[in-house]
Amino acid sequence: MAATLLTPSPTTIFTSTTIKPSLSLSSPTLKFPFYTTFSKTLTTQHHQTPRATTISPRATPSTTPSPTSFHGICYVLGDNIDTDQIIPAEHLTLVPSKPAEYEKLGSFALCGLPSATYPTPFIQPNKTKSTFSILIAGENFGCGSSREHAPVALGAAGVTAVIAESYARIFFRNSVATGEVYPLESEGRVCDECRTGDVVTIELGESRLVNHTTGKEYKLKPIGDMGPVIEAGGIFAYARATQMIPSQ
């Protein structure tokens, strides 16, 4: 994973990059998840009142997160959240490979969301990082442009993982290639059951999401055989591990 995921923050604990791949790194082909079912949703509206962000006693995790987990406060989104909402085009003059501009890009993450639909700002005014480290979304997350600025902006803002009902191809690919955010798929429509501000844990080994605020658990689709690319740290690291390009 990208180094940014390893940086501890008050809302994020990413304790390990050890993920058991379902495909060895020496395998000649790699099969990313293949999505075949989509139900059509025309609305992008997903109005939700945030719950309190404090953890009630019953919501406290009984054990510390496992070595392959993400823990934090979630921000909930609806369907068809496109790249213009993730990072509006006026900010695309920022070059993600320049460290200072990478940070600045993060400060604009999700600022394109319509305020009426999403009254809770993802990033508070005058802040560069978000307190929300996990996104929970509906169908077709990251549709639109191929701009890598989208997953990069989320990663720079402090997002470690996204759980969506389904992804647009390019966003998913860019997330994997960069290692900026961990893209996971939910089995069902988790975005309808979680609220912005809920405290959640993603347990990769068990492919589940635990909502500590509500006490509910949700099954996630297994990370599958794109695991090696993420584990390696992205497309470059994977290509080096498989001798597709020379090691540095």
Added chain:
Amino acid sequence: MASSTIAPTPSSFFVDKKDLGFSAFPSTTSQISIHKCKKPISKMIVSVMAPQQSERKPATSGSVKTAMTLTEKIFSRASEKPQLSPGENVWVNVDILMTHDVCGPGSIGIFKKEFGENAKVWNREKIVIIPDHYIFTTDERANRNVDILRDFCQEQNIKYFYDIKDLSNFKANPDYKGVCHVALAQEGHCRPGEVLLGTDSHTCTAGAFGQFATGIGNTDAGFVLGAGKLLLKVPPTLRFVMDGEMPDYLLAKDLILQIIGEISVAGATYKSMEFIGTTVDSLSMEERMTLCNMVVEAGGKNGVVPADSTTFKYLEDKTSVAYEPVYSDGQASFLSEYRFDISKLEPLVAKPHSPDNRALARECKDVKIDRVYIGSCTGGKTEDFMAAAKVFLASGKKVKVPTFLVPATQKVWMDVYSLQVPGSGGKTCSQIFEEAGCDTPASPSCGACLGGPRDTYARMNEPKVCVSTTNRNFPGRMGHKEGQIYLASPYTAAASALTGYVTDPREFLQ
């Protein structure tokens, strides 16, 4: 879509939709022919003469064990594997990599970080760099990004860099082209059977030439810059068969809006979309480009139109590079096949805030609009402006709302000022636009299609209602996130400009 959206029934022209294990098209379509174009060899930047790839053995019909689709065949050849199936991931050799001023600097940064500050690109003649997004702006970072491209191209001796230095007068920059997807075609970089990757989701436009073309991110582009290949997944193919005579009030934009409305903005995710049928055969190259341009709005990985005589004729004076078209085998397996009788289709729009929010233009006649925008890789080509001019000419009226015109490329801009509109008595598009009260055609670029810096020409800085020939209408796409965008064909856009409401072009064309 709700059935009320399309009257009298949502799919009265949608004849048949079924999942097929195979498609009974003549097996003769699997023949492969080699085309050598007639363009004279020249060292000018406008000619495209990448060396032939003798190192790559093309797949021939004789080596095919199991029937494959057009896209599968391109992957097979580019990965040097005789047989491929959907879902396989293979390292694919890239024929052309395109990048622009928004994603180029980041891609270059990644290339240098990963391959080394002094590393050389894999092939200086297979990289095409086209500044086009944020050009005519005072934004310092935007201007700096073009400088980054220029420095890199000089350092790497990149053959195809379409530079711009004088922002005050684009015509003073003979190398400057404009919108990358239209420029790629005009400059001969699009060729049947090849693999073209670009750091822009609308790279899929080039599929109109019977090639595999798709959008990628900076990291993947940085990888291709150094390695010349990329790990790609073989997509399954959806086939769209469009038959029937195209009514003279329809354009390819209506066809693709119909398809997206039918399958949704996620209906083709990770899939290839292949377009065939008598209607498709009758389309010009520019109209085929419109069709393929918006496959990404259905989630598609790529769109493709099999190359034919229209393709070959278009390419005759644009490239001297030999190319080999491929075609889907008669028994190739398609995930689904959709059939449309286009003769029954009516002019469409996509209402806010999604490209699949399909409606008949005539059903939206009460929607008051504030402006019209004609431009972009989707709707800013020469034929798009000719179509708009045809409506203005037929009406003889003046526009009732500000109407912004942004030619995609320098060539399109010149066409607008020089080509005579049929039936106009010798008038050019520009003369007709002026008489209709449109804004003066702007300098060629992506313009306000994707918002951009706040001083971008025609950017929606207030929550306006706009009819646009562009490709996306998600919140904030053209600037203001409370703005409303109705996607439409140039015919419908021009008709709407004349009335100040969303208008069916048949009001002026029949």
